[in-house]
Amino acid sequence: MTTTSRSPRLLLLSTVLLAVTGIALLGVPHGQEPPAPATATASTAQVTTNSSSAAAPPPVGEPTAGTAGSPTPAASTSSANVSALPPRGEGTAGDRAVQRNLEAAWPADLPAGDERKLLTAGRALLRADATGVGRAQWPSVFGDSGQAVAPAFATARFRIQAMIARRDGSPDRAVVHLVWAGMDRGGTFTDLRITDWFFTRTTAKGPSTWTPQPRT
Incomplete structure (x- = not known):
């Protein structure tokens, strides 16, 4: 009788103690948990x-071991000495640069009067040859001139970008x-085309004249 009457009380007491202990443990703040071991x-x-040391970059100005430095490209040095032409398709904005390059590469060696005459004739010859306009002026x-020849280039899209006249060995x-x-x-538009017209001087009668030579 005594043992049987005490067992429910012990079970009830144990249950209450466990419940109180659980509540006490749940009430402990997270920041007050026991610190981790010193070794860890x-x-x-x-x-x-x-890890911080491995990820840190090398000091500025000191190359990393096993890597080569970055020398100045040789191309940038040599290109500084080359007179640059404008890129293709730039339009009339690049014509002045083309003219400057021609004059710098081939200095003038003709009297100013002869040069003007030759440039005027060369311009007219090129236009006649490319567009067909004015060919009757140059029958030789x-x-x-009566033979119909289809122009190779459209007159509206023809432009001389630069030109010079120079001696040709004599x-x-x-x-x-x-x-x-x-x-x-x-319908293909192309710039920086090159054409040469050759002339000889004739002095038979009166002032000398420059005669264009037929294309070969």
């Missing part, structure tokens, strides 16, 4: 220090060097 803290700090160059021989742009019959 020390090893964690050491790993963190080693283009042959029979005071009585000259060449007009032209750089030009145009659209062909197929």
Whole structure:
């Protein structure tokens, strides 16, 4: 009787104690948990220090071991000495640069009067050759003016970009060097085209004149 009457009380007391203990444990703040062992803290700090050292970049100005430095490209040095031409397709904005390059590469060597005459003739010859306009003025160059010849380039899209006149190995021989742009019959527009017209000086009667030579 005594044992049987005490067992429910012991069970009830045990249950209450367990419940109180659980409530007490749940009420402990998270920040008051026992600190981690000193050994674990020390090893964690050491790993963190080693990781920071490995990730840190080398000092500025000192190359990393096993890597080569970055020398100045040789191309940038050599290109500084080369006179640059404008890129293709730049339009009339680049024509002045083309003219400057021509004059710098081939200094003038003709009297100013002769140079003007040659440039005027060279311009007219190139236009006649490319567009067909004015070919009758040059029968010795283009042959029979009555023969219909389809122009290779559209007149509206023809432009001389630069030109010079220089001696061609003799005071009585000259060449007009032209750089030009145009659209062909197929609709393709191309600039920086090059054409040379050669002239000889004739002094039979009166003032000397420059006669264009037929294209070969």
